[in-house]
Structures are given as C-alpha cells and as structure tokens.
Amino acid sequence: MALFKHGRDHRLPLYQQVRDELLDNISSGTWLPDVPIPTESELAKSYEVAIGTIRKAVDTLVNDGLLYRSQGRGTFVRRPDFNASLFRFFRQMSSDRRFVMPTSQLLSKTLKKPSLQAASALKIDVNDNAICLERLRFLESQVVLTEEIWLPAPLFSSLIDLELSDFGNLLYPFYEQQCGQLIASAKETLTIQTANSYIAAALKTAQNSPVAVIERVAYGYDKTPLEYRISHGAAETFCYQIEIA
Template structure:
C-alpha cells in the first residue's frame, strides 16, 4: 500500500504517515472497537516499511488512547467508557446503597436548525439542520439528569424515522449499530448554573437552585465532531473528587 497517495503530507516522518493510515482504517470502520488490528509483521507487509516504523506508529496510537495492547493476544481498537466518565461526578446510589447506572427515557427526536452553541460545537453551517434528542436519566423513579443532544443530520440520517422506543439506553453503541458512527473521544466542560424553570421542573427541584452542567463534544477517530450534549443534574448529588499523587 502506498504511503504517498494524494492528500498525504509527504513531509511527515514515515511513522506518522503509517499512523495516519492506521487511523483511517479505524475511522472507516475497517477495524472495529474491541477487535484486533493486523499484527506488526502483517502491517510491515501491507505498508512495506520496517517493523520499527510500524511499532512507533502503533505506539503513538496506544499513547493517544485509541489502541491498547493485550499480552499474548495482540493490539486492539479501544472502546472508551463514556458513561463511567459522566457519572463519576454524581453520587448515584440505589435505595440499598449500591451504585447503579441510571436508565434513560427519550422524550423527543426532532430535525431542526440548532442553536449557535451546538452549531459551533459540531462545526456545521449556520443554516444546516441537526437532530435533537431530549432525554431524561432515571435512578429508580427519580430523574437525576436531563440531556439535550445534537447530532449532525447527514451522519445520523437513519435515526430520523426510527420509533423512539427503538433507541437504546446507551446511545454510543446505538450510533455505531444504526449509523456506523463510532465515538472515540470526548471533551467535557463542567460548570455550575441556576436551574431554569424547565430544568427545575424536570429535576423536581426549585427554580434557580444550583445545578451541575456538563457539556460534552464527542468525536470520531478522525476528530470529526459527532455529538454535542449538555446535561443538567441537581447539585445536591454532585461530587467532584480527584486523587493527586
């Protein structure tokens, strides 16, 4: 396989061009999460480069968190655990003191022009439409999070005609299954705000009471923005904890 095809920056070191080729295979879905990529010996034959170059390219993707090595098994595409990331901020316990993952209820799915903050996050045109999902997350019978989710319409067009009941509790595997869009990484911003009338009603709290706000932009393996999500949760259950060595 040629590493000198049009569109590649031929000034880059050879290992970086190999890295870009590997990333293209992941982004295109040729190598799926939790599945092994070809061995180093196989990659040397595919790209016609030394094994040291292959190893350095793979090391770069491992360091970026896109691949992981399993001793004796090979190198695999990593599937991040985004729900663990989100719920580290909230003390979500059942009535008997166990940690549980909240269930979800999709309230609506609409195709419309998004607000400016979603347009900017998704890097889409100001007149482009996007898919908006409004969702609640429940712990037992109590709403613990509200979610407003925006998706670029061309990439998620197959979601427009689905029944709301067909949407899964975990959206990222659902995106992969229905649309072939794989979420690889995300950037989150955490702030504290006052509950609006609608947020307060949904969370069963007082208007203007403090709520934690988590904004997330999720990206594909090629760093294309695939989802913008804003979540609100009561500050009463919010807990920030970090270990500093």
C-alpha cells in the same frame, strides 16, 4: 512503494505517514474494536516499509490511546468506556449512599436547525440540519438529569426514521450499531447555574435553585465532533469524589 490511500506527504517522517494511514483505518471503521488489527509483519508487507516503521507508527497510536496491545492476542482498537464517564466525579447517589447508573427515557427526536452552542461544538453551520434528542435520566424512579443531545444529521441520518422506543439506554453503542459512528473521546465542562422553569419542572426542584450543568462534546477517532450534549441535574444530588495519591 505501495500506494497510500490519501497520497504521500513527503514532508512528514515515514512512520507518521504510515500512522495517518493506520488512523484512517480506525476512523473509517475498517478496523473495529474487539477485532485484532493486522500484524506488524502484514502491515509492513502491505505498506512496503520496514517493521520498525510500522512499530513506531503503532506505538504513536497506542500512546494516543487509540490502540492497545494484548499479550498473546494482538493489537486492538481501544473502545472507551463511557458508561460511567458522566458520573466519574459528579455521580448520582442512591438513598443507601451507593453510586449507581441511572436509566433513561427518550422524550423526543426532532430534525431542526441547531442551537448556536450546538453548531459551534459540532463545527456545523447554524442553517444545517441537526438531530436533537431530549432525554431524562432516572435514579430509583426519580428524574435526576435532563439531557439535550445534538447530532449532525448527515452522519446520523439512520436515526431519523426510528421510533423513540428503538433507542437503547446507552447511546454510544447504539450510534455505532445504527450509524457506524464510533465515539473515541469526549471533553466535558461542568458549571453551576440556576434552574429555569423547564429544568425545574423536569427535575421537580424549585425554579432558580442551583443545578449542575455538564456540557460534553464527543469526538470520533479522527477528532470529528459527533455529539454535543448538555445535561442538567439538581446540585444537591451530585457528589464530588476523587482520590489524590
């Protein structure tokens, strides 16, 4: 039997052991989005298991949303589309009532101890170093969101020496390009709070006025927390819209 990278746990069904090995190829970046993974025949030969075992292992990763099959092209690592996820339900609305994506400006990048919330979300110690990004999001030249973004320093050390102008408008492709860290999923929680003096000044709204607060924890393919983000936006600029069939 071919050697598995992390050994064999014979308590698990064989397809699940293979599934864990395939997941390691995804989470480690061995298999990248937009590039077909090896065929089932090639994987069966590599792991010295039946094609049916490989197919069942791949099926579980497809069902989990980590892989997808493209007819006639092969099987690929799924790249989630986060471009509009923050605004899927609470989106900024332009003056002519169109939903548009804001632009961004990075204000600061510091290496420091994480906040209690960031440490808890990232599962790191409060004494560990973390990278903190402060960013504004604009809509038609008006600030609509403030963002505080925390990243575990060991995984994102390549960002420490970069200039603020080096950062792109979309951070997740930038993380992948600069650090090899791929965001696979995220969990968001939205609450309504009141604006403190800093948030009110940034959003040009009254202190203690209602603001929507979106907390996001973003994860890698292996469910390692990679980013903690907290965003504030004036409540009147948000629009909740959902279709119920």
